[in-house]
Amino acid sequence: MKFDCIHGYVKRIDPESKQVWLEDRPVSYDKLLIASGATPNELAFPGLTDFLVFRDFMDAAKIKEQVSSSKRVLILGGGILGLELAGALNKLGIENIAIVQLTNFVGGPLLDQKAAEWLQEKIRGDGITLFLSDSLDHVEDHTAILKSGLTWKFELFVQSTGIRPQFPEIPGLKSGRGIQIGDQSQTNLPDIFAAGDCTEFYNPKLDRWMTTRIWLDGARQGRAAANAMAGNYLELNHPPFFNASFIYKERYAYIGEPHEADGENYVWKTKSAYRKIRVLDGKLAGALLIGNRHGMMAIYHAIGKTVQEKDLALASPDYKWNELTGADWDYLFY
Numbered sequence: 101m102k103f104d105c106i107h108g109y110v111k112r113i114d115p116e117s118k119q120v121w122l123e124d125r126p127v128s129y130d131k132l133l134i135a136s137g138a139t140p141n142e143l144a145f146p147g148l149t150d151f152l153v154f155r156d157f158m159d160a161a162k163i164k165e166q167v168s169s170s171k172r173v174l175i176l177g178g179g180i181l182g183l184e185l186a187g188a189l190n191k192l193g194i195e196n197i198a199i200v201q202l203t204n205f206v207g208g209p210l211l212d213q214k215a216a217e218w219l220q221e222k223i224r225g226d227g228i229t230l231f232l233s234d235s236l237d238h239v240e241d242h243t244a245i246l247k248s249g250l251t252w253k254f255e256l257f258v259q260s261t262g263i264r265p266q267f268p269e270i271p272g273l274k275s276g277r278g279i280q281i282g283d284q285s286q287t288n289l290p291d292i293f294a295a296g297d298c299t300e301f302y303n304p305k306l307d308r309w310m311t312t313r314i315w316l317d318g319a320r321q322g323r324a325a326a327n328a329m330a331g332n333y334l335e336l337n338h339p340p341f342f343n344a345s346f347i348y349k350e351r352y353a354y355i356g357e358p359h360e361a362d363g364e365n366y367v368w369k370t371k372s373a374y375r376k377i378r379v380l381d382g383k384l385a386g387a388l389l390i391g392n393r394h395g396m397m398a399i400y401h402a403i404g405k406t407v408q409e410k411d412l413a414l415a416s417p418d419y420k421w422n423e424l425t426g427a428d429w430d431y432l433f434y
């Protein structure tokens with residue numbers, strides 16, 4: 101197998117002639133995978149002229165460089181990335197950090213309100229100011245004037261207000277909140293596939309087009325596309341959702357569907373851990389584990405299995421999920 105790496109920016113794609121147009125020349129293809137990712141939103145506000153975003157290594161490097169001379173940082177957006185940034189800045193010793201969040205709690209939709217309240221206590225405990233149910237109105241001389249009328253003086257302003265898919269101009273390509281892909285990562289155009297943050301996919305179980313924009317789903321889509329392009333069939337199925345990473349400074353795992361309105365919820369919490377288990381019709385439907393992820397792989401494999409207990413023991417780190425799955429999962433990943 102031979103790979104050529106061509107450095108260049110793709111301006112447009114012509115599916116008729118099967119050519120990808122770089123700035124100065126076309127490149128032909130037989131099969132094409134678009135994996136062009138997403139780009140951060142950059143919202144305009146009166147008076148806001150100088151701000152950074154948080155997407156790639158260069159963004160992180162710029163923030164780190166500027167933060168060494170900044171004592172007051174404002175983060176617009178309290179989603180998972182804004183919180184991760186706040187956690188990193190807090191670890192770097194920045195004392196005056198504020199987060200402005202449109203909704204009345206941070207970290208949604210990964211967190212529900214109760215989990216967010218648990219995390220918010222930690223964030224505030226670290227001296228970080230949270231402006232909830234608020235947004236930026238305008239900026240005057242390095243002072244953010246919020247919709248509520250509250251103000252915050254800053255030296256560094258970082259926007260973390262979500263991402264949008266980016267992909268070159270392609271006549272006839274179907275897209276919504278991303279390039280629409282089918283169960284082999286194929287687009288509506290012949291021999292063109294797409295994977296990762298630039299896509300959206302239809303989930304028949306939930307009956308809606310979805311984007312998840314996480315690494316695991318992007319990799320799964322890429323694998324399905326690679327197989328289809330090589331003439332193999334590997335259906336892009338929809339296993340229970342799984343993501344394990346960091347929120348603020350805490351490890352978390354989000355498994356299945358922990359926050360739907362129906363079913364019963366069991367929450368086990370201490371100062372250092374918040375664990376929620378959701379059971380629907382007697383079966384494990386989802387879990388959110390923060391601070392203590394003990395059993396997360398066993399929980400993932402137990403989704404859909406019948407649980408006997410109907411009490412808080414389900415959410416404790418000691419519950420024997422391995423017995424339900426008949427395997428010892430936790431040595432794999434913690």
Ligand SMILES: Cc1cc2nc3c(=O)[nH]c(=O)nc-3n(C[C@H](O)[C@H](O)[C@H](O)COP(=O)(O)OP(=O)(O)OC[C@H]3O[C@@H](n4cnc5c(N)ncnc54)[C@H](O)[C@@H]3O)c2cc1C
Pocket residue numbers: 108109110111135136137138154155156181266267268295296297298313314315316318343344345346
């Ligand atoms: C700060 C941060 C933390 C994250 N943490 C996690 C995590 O803990 N767990 C997790 O699962 N996910 C996480 N994610 C999400 C994860 O990084 C993305 O889902 C993943 O990187 C998407 O991969 P991708 O290949 O689709 O896109 P990208 O990684 O964005 O790659 C797309 C590439 O295409 C290039 N490109 C775009 N347009 C063109 C063009 N026209 N011509 C040529 N090249 C082009 C871009 O320059 C880029 O290099 C995080 C994301 C961020 C920003």
